[in-house]
Amino acid sequence: xxxKLKNAIQAIRKDYDVDKLTFRGxxxxxxxxxxxxxxxxxxxxxxxxxxxxxxxxxxxxxxNEPRFHVVYxxxxxxNNITLRLRVQVxxxxxxxxxxxxxxxNANWHERELWDMFGIQVDGHSDLRRIxxxxxxxxHPLRKDYPLGYEEVQFSFNAEEIDxxxxxxKE
Amino acid sequence: xxQLQEVTFDELKHLVSDRALTGETxxxxxxxxxxxxxxxxxxxxxxxxxxxxxxxxxxxFLHTGVEKNMEAKRYEQAEVxxxxxxxxxxxxxxxxxxxxxxxxxxxxxxxxxxxxxxxxAELQRIASHLIWxxxxxxxxxxxxxxxxCFREREIILDIFESVSGQRMMTTYIRPGGIWRDVSGEFxxxxxxxxxxxxxxxxxxxxxxxKNPLFIDRVKGIGVISAEEAIAxxxxxxxxxxxxxxxxxxxxxxxxxxxxxxFEVPTATGGxxxxxxxxxxxEFWQSLRIIEQGLKxxxxxxxxxxxxxxxxxxxxxxxxxxxxMEALIHHFKLWTExxxxxxxxxxxxxxxxxxxxxxxxxxxxxxxxxxxxxRTPSFVHLQALPFLSKGHLIADLVAIIGSVDIVLGDSDR
Numbered sequence: 001x002x003x004k005l006k007n008a009i010q011a012i013r014k015d016y017d018v019d020k021l022t023f024r025g026x027x028x029x030x031x032x033x034x035x036x037x038x039x040x041x042x043x044x045x046x047x048x049x050x051x052x053x054x055x056x057x058x059x060x061x062x063x064n065e066p067r068f069h070v071v072y073x074x075x076x077x078x079n080n081i082t083l084r085l086r087v088q089v090x091x092x093x094x095x096x097x098x099x100x101x102x103x104x105n106a107n108w109h110e111r112e113l114w115d116m117f118g119i120q121v122d123g124h125s126d127l128r129r130i131x132x133x134x135x136x137x138x139h140p141l142r143k144d145y146p147l148g149y150e151e152v153q154f155s156f157n158a159e160e161i162d163x164x165x166x167x168x169k170e
Numbered sequence: 171x172x173q174l175q176e177v178t179f180d181e182l183k184h185l186v187s188d189r190a191l192t193g194e195t196x197x198x199x200x201x202x203x204x205x206x207x208x209x210x211x212x213x214x215x216x217x218x219x220x221x222x223x224x225x226x227x228x229x230x231f232l233h234t235g236v237e238k239n240m241e242a243k244r245y246e247q248a249e250v251x252x253x254x255x256x257x258x259x260x261x262x263x264x265x266x267x268x269x270x271x272x273x274x275x276x277x278x279x280x281x282x283x284x285x286x287x288x289x290x291a292e293l294q295r296i297a298s299h300l301i302w303x304x305x306x307x308x309x310x311x312x313x314x315x316x317x318x319c320f321r322e323r324e325i326i327l328d329i330f331e332s333v334s335g336q337r338m339m340t341t342y343i344r345p346g347g348i349w350r351d352v353s354g355e356f357x358x359x360x361x362x363x364x365x366x367x368x369x370x371x372x373x374x375x376x377x378x379x380k381n382p383l384f385i386d387r388v389k390g391i392g393v394i395s396a397e398e399a400i401a402x403x404x405x406x407x408x409x410x411x412x413x414x415x416x417x418x419x420x421x422x423x424x425x426x427x428x429x430x431x432f433e434v435p436t437a438t439g440g441x442x443x444x445x446x447x448x449x450x451x452e453f454w455q456s457l458r459i460i461e462q463g464l465k466x467x468x469x470x471x472x473x474x475x476x477x478x479x480x481x482x483x484x485x486x487x488x489x490x491x492x493x494m495e496a497l498i499h500h501f502k503l504w505t506e507x508x509x510x511x512x513x514x515x516x517x518x519x520x521x522x523x524x525x526x527x528x529x530x531x532x533x534x535x536x537x538x539x540x541x542x543x544r545t546p547s548f549v550h551l552q553a554l555p556f557l558s559k560g561h562l563i564a565d566l567v568a569i570i571g572s573v574d575i576v577l578g579d580s581d582r
Contacts, residue, residue: 001236028183048398054527071253071529077400077414080421083518108552112364124227126185131230131581134181136242139236148235162314164333 005081008047010038021086033096034107036087040072040099045050047093049074049083052099053107057089057117068119072099095120112143116141176324185226186216190271195223202231206309206567209577211551213566218411225555229548232581234545240541244343244507245271248538253339256579261294261330262521265344269424270528270541271345271518273509277482281466282473283347285424289360289463290333292344292456293427296367297326298522299449306446306571307378310387323372329359346483353418357464364461371453379450389441392557393570395440402556403549406524407452408573411445413438417522430459439495442572449574457574482508507536523547523574547580 005027009020012029016039019030031039043049054073061067061094066088087096096113098121100106110121111130118139129136138145142164144164151161189195203211216224228321236255240248252263256362261346265287272279285408321378333352334342342349378384394402401413409416417434419427435451477483485496486551515529524546532541550573557573558566 004480024276024515026515029515052403053525054529056529056540056542056544058514058531058540071514071542073527073529075415082516103403104401104556105549105552108548122440127249128181131233133230140235145238147238 001083002079004047004076004079005083008043008049011046012042015042023071026082028082028142030086033087033089035087036072037097037102040074040102043074043083044102048076048078049081050077050107051075052103052109053082055106055113056093057067057113057119057141059117059141059143061091068094068117070096070113070119089119093120094118095122097122098124098126108169115139116153118142136155176186181445182214182226185214188225189218189223190216194218200563200566202228203226207570208305208575211575211577212517213554215563215566217563220300220564222558222563222566223556225566227551227554229551229577230581232577234582235544236239236582237541240538242537242538243516244537245510246507248504250339250341250481253341255582256521256523256526256545256547256576257338258298258576259294259521259523259579260289260338260340260524262519263424264341265291266517266519266521266526266528268343269514269519270343270530273515273517274401274513275345275482275508277346277477277479279347279425279477281426282470283475285463285466285470286475287425288427288430289460289467290330292330292419292459292463293326293360293363293576295456296453297323299327299453300524302449302571302574305310306568306574307384309564310379310384310573312378312384315374318370319376322367325363325366325505328470329356329363332356332406344349344476344483346479351475351498353526358469359466360460364457364464367453367457368461369413371450375450385443385504387564387568387571388446389439390441391561391565392554393439393441394573395556398556400441402553402577404524404553405549406546406548407448407523408524408550410434410436410448418518418525422518424517424519427459430462432458442568445572445574509534509536518544519564521546523576523579524550532557540549543582545579545582547575548582549575549581551575 016035021028052076056069057070061066068089070087070089074083089096098110110124113119114121114127115129115132116139123164153161174340190197196217198217199214201207202210203363212228214226215222219391236251240251252267253260255263266459287392300319300323304316307315330340331337333356334340391450394412396412396414399409413436415434415436432455435448443489480499485499490497490500510532512534516529518525519528526546528543529542530538557569
């Protein structure tokens, strides 16, 4: 493990209650939504993580607490190290604070997050749908959003699929 | 029936200046069907005369739900969709996806396959840069360049056809190697291209680099400093045009790029011309890599091109008739695929446009639980308002060309 990455992770873990996860030589930290802006600022200012590579989310439906993980991929061009933050977001009224002021390119990524997952981004300057039409209903990348075709009902899953049918809403 | 909801101007008010509300400045819609937007990109422009006050990009016209679709397909089926993302960098998309899957399941790739991957990826880079050069010049009224570039690209597409049977949607690179070994004529075809192409680059340079009509349109246009470019998430030639020598092939090598001798060209202007300079220099570096690749390929003649780990890679056809185990593997792989262990990886590669990153998460089943494509075009497009403010509409056309966007890449 890179010395600089180690220092960064240690410093963050000292100040905040976060879990460290490792898989295939990549390091992630599990942080809570209220800390994410402060942690990002610290990583950017003190440890040189000056680029937001990627920002996305994962839906663990039907799990609800937390339902989503928002994934921030940070990169440092000077030290050539990368670190991932995973933010746990509940299924009821999902919400994260914006990091647009720290990383300007988070703007569109967060719009995509709202569009595709319906995760509200607090303090965002322009939270509109980005890929789907403005009057679209639903958030397509959620796991309870059907792929588009009619799901085939069998006796073992008839009720489960019935719940997702559009006429249930009416 | 869902009632269509009208999108009113009120929802976009915060994106334009107050002067637009009083009618002092003009709002102009550019696209989505406009030849210089390189696809279906719509721009809402606020204009003061001919000067751009605000630019609001509107994307999503080419959204095909690739990520959602890939989540519903098995790992080997999902790969076919990667070609359809960035249709000028199909080999690169295959490569990024396969590297992610290989990292997830810890699969080794034989050296010969690595070399073929590198050669094809670099040919693809040249082909993609040719389209960029052709369209950028066409936008700036150099019509003949467009025809020349497409002529040269044709040779590369013919090479792809000879190895994979397809000119564009190749799906040639597979998890654990490549589909099959290259055809006998491959080396000769690439060799011919290596001899033919340098003369052409010199010809392009002669037509453009010192051409005052071209220089006037590109120098000092769309300037972005190194710090701003990094903050905006710029990667690839767009970032290198601002003087940052960042290239995933160097900083996080994959497919054996660390064994090749090449340079990362940079330029310092940060303007359209600097980005042009970087891509023109990259032609030469790609040729260098291909040349070294061909030498390596010769040494590895006859070596396997697919991993022998048949839990993930189907066994060769010849074994199926004689080995019971091979038959079982074949049957299992083509009926239910392979299961990837629970976990997540992020794999960035250097696409011709910049950093193409694949975030792949598995829940232990035979389908990707979540796959996210971090595409360079998406990130570069959102910097368009930043780059174009205060310029003329004619300059906007040059700027769009210089960040080299592909709408299939940004809309996914």
